[in-house]
Amino acid sequence: MSSIKETKSKSNIKLYKILVYIALIVLAVSIIIPVAWVFMASLKSNAEFVGKDVNPFAFPKKLIWENFSLAFGKAKMGEYLLNSVIVTSLALIISLIVALPAAYCLARFEFKGRKFISAGFMAGLFVNVNYIVVPIFLMLSSANRTLGINFFLNNRLVLAIVYASTSLPFTIYLLSGYFRTLPTAYEEAALIDGCGYFKTMIKIMIPMARPSIITVILFNFLAYWNEYIIAFTLMASRNKTLPVGLQNLMAVEKTATNYGIMYAGLVIVMLPTLILYISVQKKLTQGMSLGGLKD
């Protein structure tokens, strides 16, 4: 009697496990297929997209690598890629140079106005760029007008500064949280040995904060690389970045039905993030619980 019951519950558990696997696989497939499909589509010829009885899931008849050279050259994705690389790296450098000292001071020193500044930075966590992108645009264009120059818009350095500034609250919040967990013994020893404040920070504290710096770089890299609305608003005529260029390509190539080039452009945008993600995925999904606000 009891053995029958046992086999029954065992087969129940087995059934349950199978159902669980099916659910997991369905969700996984729904994510993998569209992404993998884009890679496949980027190597197809145009004839394989248009027409009534075209099977979009068929493998490419012939690998058209030309799509990529056309995307890079004619569709200017090469130029946009360069712009994205420049803006992203500049923004990463600026955000670290500005955020590290500020985070360190907020974590370690008592000074006048500390509470006020730190509350202000916290409030910045709740300000989303979507609301302030138009005022930023107006500010920059009126700066252009007042000075009679054409400098602040369509400028990669300015875009990088805007990126870095809008991510400062998050960056400082995360870094200063980490600085607080570090022991004070090292810097006290260094100060007693006659090492100046600045040198202590650069030589001792910043190297110790490496894990949190890497986390910050990862999150900020993804944010800057993928950013759309600021770049779209501030870089309307020149120096477009990849996401803006891709959106252009989508609008243009769809009407010209040049699908292959469009999907090649798509691959160019997402490949760097995918490679980065696959190589550091542990860090990213763990770092998330450190407290990240989603944009």
Place this chain on the structure above:
Amino acid sequence: MNKRKSQRRFIFACMAPAVILITIFMAIPTFNVFRMSLYKWGGISNNKTFQGLKNFKILIKDQNFLQSIQNSILIITLVTIITLAIAVFFAAILTQEKLKGQNFFRVIFYIPNILSIVVISAIFGAIYDPQSGLLNSVLGFLSLDNLKRMWMGDPNIVIYSLIFALIWQAIGYYMVMYMASMASIPDSFYEAAGLDGAGKVKQFFVITLPLIWDNIRTTLTFFVISTINLSFLMVQIMTSGGPNGQTEVFLSYMYKQAYTSSAYGYGMAIGVVVFSFSFILSAVINKITEREALEF
């Protein structure tokens, strides 16, 4: 004394760049959103006249804005409920069961979250394409031709197509969040419950759900904020509010007014309303989901 002075100088040098940048690019623009909402400001001539709350008075009678409120509320509600349910379900499965390939699934589910919103929009453009799209050809393959639709063209469907895309991209992020908090629940709780004869489903409702409740409440605020933002970006890229205003959302309407048609003052008034709305909604949700904290 000298040391004090050099410390002060050091702190000043460290803090000044951050304070200046945040002031210029965040504090002043935020302040300007509120200030500009009180002005009639725009056009090519760029002249501004103070007019108090007139923008807001026009706004409450603006049919397009009312439509965008409706659409936004529908999107926020559906995305939150469906994503929450799916994410909690999969998080519970992945933390509870000793499954093969656990890490593999987690890595895959998180992928949409690292893709640019432009990439996601392009992918769904390919899926929803009426002729060569993936969805319609799968339906054709299954001989379900009568289910084929103009996913982005049919005014009755387009908002649900958008909602589906938003859910697709959000599941992984929230799942990882819930997994992190579920992982901290001690195994012994489940063992004890198992000995008492509680099944998996009951264990979930009696143990897992109450213990991650605080985490769920936090993410509800995230849901409100991020759905408002992401639906804007997706609409901006995919539909620009069309067809017929069926996908106009809060911020896409703001952007349209403020940037595309240069009615800055009016656009910023919309921004103020939306910001207050998201703030109040988050506070209300926070209040009504309040439970006595369970600790372990």
